[in-house]
Amino acid sequence: MSPDATVPHVRDVAGLVCSAKGCGAVAVHALLWSNPRLHTEGRRKVWLACEDHREHLSQFLSARSFLRAVVGVDELDESHG
Known part of the structure; x- marks a missing residue:
């Protein structure tokens, strides 16, 4: 996922990966x-x-x-995107 991508309608957070360039680790935080x-x-x-x-x-x-909030990826919903 590119750093400027949005995440609409998140249901399954297991497949989300870190936006840092070259990182493929599982994402646990969402920076809004x-x-x-x-x-x-x-x-x-x-x-x-x-x-x-x-x-x-x-x-x-x-x-x-630019940073507004940091939440867990499990807290994302359709309003974040």
């Missing part, structure tokens, strides 16, 4: 983000992260003031 210059209020894009890449991806988004 938006770029206020591009996205409407309330819209959230999703990057997925394994345990090893959660902090790195969070820092990348935070440095740009």
Whole structure:
């Protein structure tokens, strides 16, 4: 899954993989983000992260003031996407 892909209607989280480049690990975190210059209020894009890449991806988004929340992939639903 590419870093800018969204995850609509998540039902089975077992097949989700980390969005970090070159990582194929199982995702356990969902980083909800938006770029206020591009996205409407309330819209959230999703990057997925394994345990090893959660902090790195969070820092990348935070440095740009894009990170809105970090939740477990099991908390994703159709509103996240």
